[in-house]
Amino acid sequence: MMLADFLYSKVQMSQGDVSFLMRLWDALQRRFLTEQFGDDFNLDSDESSAPFTGHLDLLSTIDSIPHGDIPWQGFTVQYDGELPENPPAWMTAKYEVWFRDPLEVMEAQLGNPEFANHIDYAAKKVKGAEDGKRQYVDLMSGDWAWERSTQLGKDKELHGAMFVPVVLGSDKTTVSVATGQTEYYPIYASAGNVQNHLRRAHKGAVTLIGFLAIPKTGKDEEDSLEFRRFRRQLYHSSIARILMLLKPWMTKARVTKCGDGHWRRVVYEIGPYIADYPEQCLLACVVQGWCARCIAEAKNLDGSPDTVIGRSHIHTEKVRKACGGNLKEMWDAYGIIGDVIPFTTYFPRANIHELMSPDILHQLVKGTFKDHLVTWVVEYLEGQENGKALVAEMDRRIAAAPHFPGLRRFNEGRGFKQWTGNDSKALMKVFLPAITGLVPPSMVRAVAAFLDFCYLVRRSQIDEDVLTKLDSAVERYHAEREIFIEEGIRDNFNLPRQHSLVHYRPLIQMFGAPNGLCSSITESKHIAAVKDAYRRSSRNQPLGEMLLINQRMDRLRTARDILQPHIPLELRDPRDNCRTLQTTRAPLPATENLDFNDDDNSEDIVHAVGTITSQGDVRLPSGPARGYPIGVQALGAHLGVDLRAYIRRFLYDQKFPNADRMGMDVDLADCPTIDPNLHVKIFHSAVALYHAPSEVSGIGGMKREIIRATPSWQRGPARHDCVYVEQDADGEGFEGLGVAQVQFFLSFKYGSGKDAVEYQCAFVRWFERYDDSPCDQTGLWRVHPDMRGGRRVCSIIHIDTILRSAHLIPVFGDPSVSGRVPVGFHHSMSLRVLQTFLCQ
Template structure:
């Protein structure tokens, strides 16, 4: 490929008032980043295709420039960052109009009725905020055992300087105080189910005589608590909506932006008394989970519930928007009976009958509106309806009463899932019941004839259209880990034999282990050679697997992986526009074309009749129906397992653990409700006022050993700041510092950098300026170990406002080991899309200095130039190579940190050679001729390098 050399920007200030940032163009001529000479704003370049991921400044905000500027004035609410969009179109009839508690609509703009809060010093049942904080700390955060609580209180009481009795006498006093909380109380109930068929005399299977207990909480009361939670008052949609981007094309994000909710509203509006009401979709999810294999395979079957009004980011953040409402029964029998048709039928009927009974309390308000209090203080008329059900494939076929191997959504044959099909529907299945016998239903349509889905007689509910897309099990763990990664191993063994394939697999593991470190990227020190896989393991492997297999598999196989990863990352975006849907279709077509190599090579000789891969063909339709899939993924319920099932089980005595687990969940809900109530009343101060799942804002001065992560900051649209604490024991004099760090070019680079500050209209390359004409370097330089980039990345695990923070390091020793010098994206041309408008660089040093009372935060970097004019056609990622001078040294420059967009992840182009066994990942960025710009490092990287 021809080499395309990218120019290297040098940032210098503008003489215009309030602006001090320039950069040098390819010819060495300084050009302003803002043609109008307005104060340069690193947060508000919303017109740039490169910066399309950075939302504009919200109304009322005042962006701060590099050279000064201001923050929001007193009382100004900057609000969460948002992309440029037209105002949403809300449903004209079911539009969520506020009303009073009697259901009478209020005039537009009318405030809610005053809340009848107790006095501001009433922390009942706690004596004060300190007692609540302590109870929350001991019970929720630390999960201290009863004996340890007793010991703590005894030590507290025995301290001679103690001002009085301990806050709680013992663990019983603590538990009783939490139990006395009136907020968040939805009591647990139970019912029993038994087999009601004929039971023959004699040696009868035990499952026919055994009662099965189902524990549940009234979903109606739980939903009311969710809707009234003031924690969600700014993050709910009260009506179905249609949202549009800058180009007036439809966008799909939160659940209520999908077509299904709008279509349901069109039906509900025909019911009497529903005009002006709020349609509340009920989102359910269930999945068996095992808490301990070693102690006898302890299985539980939790049932979760959320509502469709809260935004996807809230549901993903687990801020009590997903509630545990039940534990379903798990019938078991001996080996002789476990595969009998009679037992399987009972098990299915038990499941559907339990769901039907639990949800019965919602039925009246599915047709007749009821008045409900919301978190914003307003009452609204509410109409409930069964919404999407979050489930993996085995659960989906159980829900739809279809046969394993068939699609639960469409009628495609189990022998040709990608062949002709139509959508399953309740009407179609009822017609099949009338026309066909049991055998034909099972064999020809995959319908289980002796069980009716629980949705069958609920208003407007059709289970076949309510099955949600499942990114975790269908895409990440299913197609990627279980299929594609496994097929690579099978291909290598079939092609090279068992012995050589093991050698190649070992090299792939070494390549995976050699990937450079990156914030938020899990490392695999031993490659992928471990047995117990989690969803997070699969997600992490996806980010680094493709370059690792290059050279060991055919190019078509690489293209199959590349096309699939494109599909995966596009469908996992937080906002999916019409252009993204087109790209999703194109990626899926490419994947279906390229995956044929697995069929031709004999790995999949019978084709690809795989339900989880077939499900990908439904994703475009499901995105249009339900919004972005990340708001309905089973990773939400699997994460909920930890807090609702696994941790309570570990805290139990293991004997009759379920009753104890119910109590623990009840107390956790009471603590959460009390925290929200006290915070809403202004009675808690940060940090205790923050919700349990909301990550604390991290200052730039925190321990440099962390990678930061999600942040709830809302007034920053995108910036890079140096860490606060400078590196100790480093010389401040530039000449001495250069000798200390073995960077002899540093003083001269500083002099040229300063020359550029003094000559903003420079029209010759800076390197041609005689050093004698350049100013002396600054007398004092402060070295910083890292910089912190804050940017808008809602598709990643970001804060509620969509903000993410990452640390970019430049240190001589990281975690007591080798040096770490991270790579970054540097802005080159804001008018070019994606990586075409960016440069890749590696930071060798972060530092700052003052000159004429102006602070210059800078970075010393080396550059990478792109190889070719397009991404690699097989891997689909841009390739870069280090810039080398005529002495074989990497070319260095000094840049202002405001030209840094964020961190970049580079993966070596490994080629055909095998890595040495003892190769260290810390040497990767110094050891290879070329690198891939890893657009799969996270979703934000994919969006800007796509």
């Protein structure tokens, strides 16, 4: 089964290659047996010694797996209105919708043993251990789940039942532009009890449950009222039909086996719906340009007091009655599409306007930041004297940002066409320093306030203090963005994506941290469920093949989950890591595969790490770099530093950790002595494992990145990453940290015999704070090189004091004075020749 999973799921080998591999396997096995046992060994010529006879045998084996099989069903939909004399083709066409039973999907997720410890079996209120303040984490920690559970508990038939909200998500996706805009409309479902980290972790907690139909017609018909009405109603009717299999269990409890082995009475309900803004308008039957959640006027979105009044089915019916059923008046005056029935009207306690989740990816990252703020800043620069030169200067600044683990590089600035969500997130990290000095301070502060908001809402745990900071960030952003109107870039800010910022606080209180209900989750599912499946098909009416591919992938995933505990450690895929680190800063177990190759040519990839939970850890690779002298005296001469003296001062700090003066400040004669032939190993990198509250991370909230300190990376210039160093345990935030640039990592043993202690260290060059407070425009701390007597301050530190990588981005200033980046400037020089940096 492991081989079948490897061939079909992991490497996705073609059918022809699978058959060839099996023939090759059989031939080599026969030759080996003949050489070992001679001609006396007989193997039937019709009997294969390979695991499979060919690709058909492989597929048959996968199809025989008795687990994870939720069959596909289908139904057709057709226009049922009155037909004109010569009806267009779309009126007579039949549209196929394929789906899987959502009840079976939910029960499979609830019953998955791998999810047992990552499911909330009841609504919860989480409070901080130290301050007792309310924390919003997963969906079941929000007020909505608590209130719904309380409401259901008043029903004697449902009292004590497990409340399971069904999280839904849909998004039309294009798989082939070149061959005629081949599109599919997948819809996904996830049990709301699954905790956010698991929903984001590609562990099967989000399941493809259907493909909606996409009606099409000619250009002459696509804007007709009849076609648009049919397209919208087809969408809602199809979703309602798929979910009808769950409806009986929304008013009656169903006994269900859960992953922890217990049987529980379960009652279902339509939960939050993950969608981007156009999809939200389609779901809410609201005209684009209006808010799909509240009744604020489209011409005054953020200035209207109606932002606190939510839309609902009741409100729609009252408007319909007040307008006398006049659809045009409902459209123009209230932004309501009155001739379509939302699917939630068919289900108890469901209100689609309330259930639409916040969408970090499309509302904030791609919408407000990429499509709005970046565009507006470029328009402002282009409108200035020498505008093109200013835009080119901004792009060179973006390109001059030093390397950082996992961060996309913009070698030519932001001037390229194919943008992804990760590209936009990477630009967010380098854009603010790049525009400082090029645009008015208010414009910089507007971008800074918005970025503050973005990084706060991306946290996995949001408490009451963070909610207060969110209010402050929105208030600052709304005040500072007026500069775009003053400069003639905008006439108003009636933009639904920007308007969504005012709804984030109540939505967090309702549904928990937004990163567990973001459209990035469903978009990532598109890759395996739709795009990869399409690529593997014959592409001739491929939907049937795509359904079968998804079904086989589900079988293999379920079998892998069941067999995982029985697979030897050496045969497990490190990506399927399910172990947990219990202690803080304790040595990682030998079974934890956090090792890596110290390869200066490897890709710079940041990984989310399994279910490991700890405060953090930094490790050196298993093998040292080659080509260095062994003895400390010769090694120091090779590196051009008095390494022996630095090690002695480091040992002083280790021996006297509470001394009034540090080792770099005492007389060398007072430091421990070492053998001039002390064996010192050099390393070009280290791996850091740390908690990342605002970043994509593993099930335990942990992230793994490689810190580089190499004389040549990827056969190019040297790369020496910067790090945050823990200095003051009582300091808050940046005030307790130091910033340093790693020149190289080293290890050595000090002492004799059994008393010898191995020290794993880093040789660093220090930065010091530029000021006692952050920059008043960007809100970021600034640092500059720490100099003494005209020389950089250097020292050796223990790697246990390293917290994580630090991204230092140059401060350029006014280009008309001295802040211009030379044409052809290489980013590898930034940390060497520039003097002031912003810390991220």
